[in-house]
Amino acid sequence: MKFITNFVLMLLLTLREIAGHVEFTNVVCNSFDKSFADFEYCHIKAVNRSYKYVSLKVNLYKVPVTKIKVNLALWKRYNGYKPFLYNVTVDACKFLANPAKNPIANFLFGSFLPYTNANHLCPFNESIILDKLPIDFLNHYLTKVLPFPLGDYGGFSNWYAYDVNRASVKLYATLS
Ligand SMILES: *[C@@H]1O[C@H](CO)[C@@H](O)[C@H](O)[C@H]1NC(C)=O
Ligand SMILES: *[C@@H]1O[C@H](CO)[C@@H](O)[C@H](O)[C@H]1NC(C)=O
């Protein structure tokens, strides 16, 4: 794990090429089992030129949910989206019990932590909400640490409960 962490950080440093501007273009949420979980909403809203945010709400229908895994990957568009950087799976319940043990997951979690109600130990008994995560917050958080080549990116995620893929969330961004 330590080795992989160092490897990914090294890779990120090698890819240093500062982007002038990051634009989050779309968010797409899909439930694969609507009797288990479904999205009440999932969108990017532009209030004005400088204030855009992402909001989503997932209702859970079989609570308590005691076993959750999240699979995250970064994709980049060439001719269609191709896997770009990492593809990691995190046991969410173990992670929430001990965030410091997984620096990469902890870093990613920090990118939306102040705007979610999911900041607690398992089980999950209630709807999961991401409430008006400002794009600006995300931009500063990510570009400060992760310099990437210019282009179109997809931050894709699969959400597993009891080892069954229940939902996916895809966030699209353009670096120019
Ligand atoms: C954009 O909207 C936010 C929230 O309503 C407001 O605080 C901000 O001043 C607005 N910015 C501009 C440039 O109008
Ligand atoms: C969630 O539900 C479980 C089982 O019903 C219960 O033991 C637990 O205390 C609840 N947790 C919260 C945070 O409400």
Ligand SMILES: *[C@@H]1O[C@H](CO)[C@@H](O)[C@H](O)[C@H]1NC(C)=O
């Ligand atoms: C990670 O890789 C697996 C195996 O190739 C793939 O099925 C999965 O969709 C990838 N995850 C994401 C979030 O793209």
